[in-house]
Amino acid sequence: MTDAPSYGFDTLQIHAGARPDPATGARQTPIYQTTSYVFRDADHAAALFNLQEVGYIYSRLTNPTVAVLQERLATLEGGVGAVCCSSGHAAQILALFPLMAPGCNVVASTRLYGGTVTQxxxxxKRFGxxxxxxxxxxxxxxxDAIDENTRAVFCESIANPGxxxxxxRALADVADAAGVPLIVDNTTATPYLCNPIAQGAALVVHSTTKYLTGNGTVTGGAVIDSGNFDWSASDKFPxxxxxxxAYHGLKFHETFGSLAFTFHGIAIGLxxxxxxxNPQAAHxxxxxxxxxxxxxxRHCDNAIKVASWLEQDDRVDYVTYAGLPSSPYYERALACYPKGTSGLFTFAVKGGYEACIKLVDALDIxxxxANLGDTRSLIIHSASTTHRQLTPEQQEAAGAGPNVVxxxxxxxDPDDLIADLDQALTKACG
Known part of the structure; x- marks a missing residue:
C-alpha cells in the first residue's frame, strides 16, 4: 500500500502489509510453507547473514507470510516494526530478552493474567x-518499586481476568522519568480499542491467539516496537x-536506529x-x-448488555466490567477507551467456590x-484453573478470587447469552 498512514483502521486491517503475490497475482496472502530460501549467489547469502541486507534466510527467522502479519500489526499499533512468535508467553520473553540480564528486574502490575504472574x-528466576x-x-x-536494576515496567491495557x-499515559510518564520502557500487553483491548504507543508505551505485546485471530484456531504472539525509545541514552541496555x-561488534541501535529492537528480536531473539x-498460524x-x-x-456491545443484566441479578455479588457506570474505572474507560472496553470481565457468584463450579457446569452456550477473545462466549473459574498456581493473596490481587468467574x-445473540446465564445461575444458586 502507498501512504498507508492516511487510511482508516477498517482499511488497514485488511490491506496493511499485503500485496498481490508477484509470482501468481494471488490476492490473498499465500502460505509460504517452506523452511528455507535460495540465495542469489554467495555474496547475497553473506550480506543477509551479516545483516547488511534484508531478506529471507530460514523460516525460524523470517517468512513471507509471517512478514505480512508483522507489517500489519506494526501498522495497526502505530509502531515501526513487529516480531511474531509462537505464543503470547513467548512474546513476553522475547520482549524482555534484549532488556534484561542476571540481577535485573521488571516492575509488573498485580493485575495480570495468572500465567504471566507465574512466568x-x-x-x-531461572534466567537470573x-x-x-x-x-x-x-x-x-x-x-518506589523502580530501582537501579529495573529494566522495564509491564502492564496490560485491559487486564485479564478482571x-x-x-x-x-500516566504509567508511561513514570517509566520515562526512570529511563525504562513501558511494555503494554494489548491482547484484551486490541489496537481497535486502544493504542498504547500513542499513549507512551515503548513496546506492545500480544497473544495473537485471542481477539486478533478471533476464532480459537491457532496460538501466536507478537512484539510491536514503537521505535521511540532511546536505547543508547544510558548503559542499561547493552x-x-x-x-x-555475534555480529562482529555491530551496535544494533547505532546501525538500525528506530528499528533496533525489531532487528534484535529477529537476528538474536528468534x-x-x-x-x-509458523506460516499457517500467521495466515x-x-x-x-x-x-x-x-x-x-460486537464484543463490546454484547458485553455491556450482559454485564448490565448480571449487575441487577440478586444471585450476583458484583460485576467488574469497566463499561458499567458503577465501575470505579468508568470515567477512565470513557477517556482512554472511548470505543469500548472489550468483552472480558468477571462476576462474583453468591455461594462462593462451589456455586461457581456448578455455574460453569450448567451452561449450554x-x-x-482456558481461552478468551473467541467469537464464541467462554467461561472459566480462574481460581481453580488459570490462577490455580497463585497464592490466595495473589488470586485476590489479580481479581480471581474463589467466588469469581x-x-x-x-x-x-446477547439475549441467548443472558438466558443461558439465567438458567445456569438458577442451578448454581438454587
Whole structure:
C-alpha cells in the first residue's frame, strides 16, 4: 500500500502489509510453507547473514507470510516494526530478552493474567531475572518499586481476568522519568480499542491467539516496537547499544536506529530462542484481523448488555466490567477507551467456590475453556484453573478470587447469552 498512514483502521486491517503475490497475482496472502530460501549467489547469502541486507534466510527467522502479519500489526499499533512468535508467553520473553540480564528486574502490575504472574514470579528466576509486583493505579508505588536494576515496567491495557483498564499515559510518564520502557500487553483491548504507543508505551505485546485471530484456531504472539525509545541514552541496555559479538561488534541501535529492537528480536531473539510462528498460524491470524473492528464492536456491545443484566441479578455479588457506570474505572474507560472496553470481565457468584463450579457446569452456550477473545462466549473459574498456581493473596490481587468467574463475551445473540446465564445461575444458586 502507498501512504498507508492516511487510511482508516477498517482499511488497514485488511490491506496493511499485503500485496498481490508477484509470482501468481494471488490476492490473498499465500502460505509460504517452506523452511528455507535460495540465495542469489554467495555474496547475497553473506550480506543477509551479516545483516547488511534484508531478506529471507530460514523460516525460524523470517517468512513471507509471517512478514505480512508483522507489517500489519506494526501498522495497526502505530509502531515501526513487529516480531511474531509462537505464543503470547513467548512474546513476553522475547520482549524482555534484549532488556534484561542476571540481577535485573521488571516492575509488573498485580493485575495480570495468572500465567504471566507465574512466568514473572517463578520461571524468569531461572534466567537470573526477577519481578516486583505493584498496583499500577498507585503511581507512587510504581516509582518506589523502580530501582537501579529495573529494566522495564509491564502492564496490560485491559487486564485479564478482571477487565480493569490501565491509565497507560500516566504509567508511561513514570517509566520515562526512570529511563525504562513501558511494555503494554494489548491482547484484551486490541489496537481497535486502544493504542498504547500513542499513549507512551515503548513496546506492545500480544497473544495473537485471542481477539486478533478471533476464532480459537491457532496460538501466536507478537512484539510491536514503537521505535521511540532511546536505547543508547544510558548503559542499561547493552544488548541494543553495545557491540554485539555475534555480529562482529555491530551496535544494533547505532546501525538500525528506530528499528533496533525489531532487528534484535529477529537476528538474536528468534535465532537463539527459536520461538517461531509458523506460516499457517500467521495466515489464520491475518484472516482474523480482516474483521477485527467488526468483531470487537460486537464484543463490546454484547458485553455491556450482559454485564448490565448480571449487575441487577440478586444471585450476583458484583460485576467488574469497566463499561458499567458503577465501575470505579468508568470515567477512565470513557477517556482512554472511548470505543469500548472489550468483552472480558468477571462476576462474583453468591455461594462462593462451589456455586461457581456448578455455574460453569450448567451452561449450554458458553464454552468452558482456558481461552478468551473467541467469537464464541467462554467461561472459566480462574481460581481453580488459570490462577490455580497463585497464592490466595495473589488470586485476590489479580481479581480471581474463589467466588469469581471470568467470562469472555462472544458475538452471539446477547439475549441467548443472558438466558443461558439465567438458567445456569438458577442451578448454581438454587
Amino acid at each position: 514473572f514470579s517463578q520461571t524468569i 531475572w526477577s519481578a516486583t509486583f505493584v498496583d499500577t493505579d498507585d503511581l507512587d508505588a510504581v516509582r 477487565g480493569y483498564v490501565t491509565d497507560i 544488548s541494543l547499544s553495545a557491540p554485539e559479538p 535465532r537463539d530462542l527459536g520461538m517461531t510462528m 489464520y491470524t491475518l484472516m482474523g484481523i480482516e474483521t477485527l473492528s467488526l468483531r470487537m464492536q 458458553f464454552s468452558h475453556v 471470568r467470562i469472555s463475551i462472544g458475538i452471539e
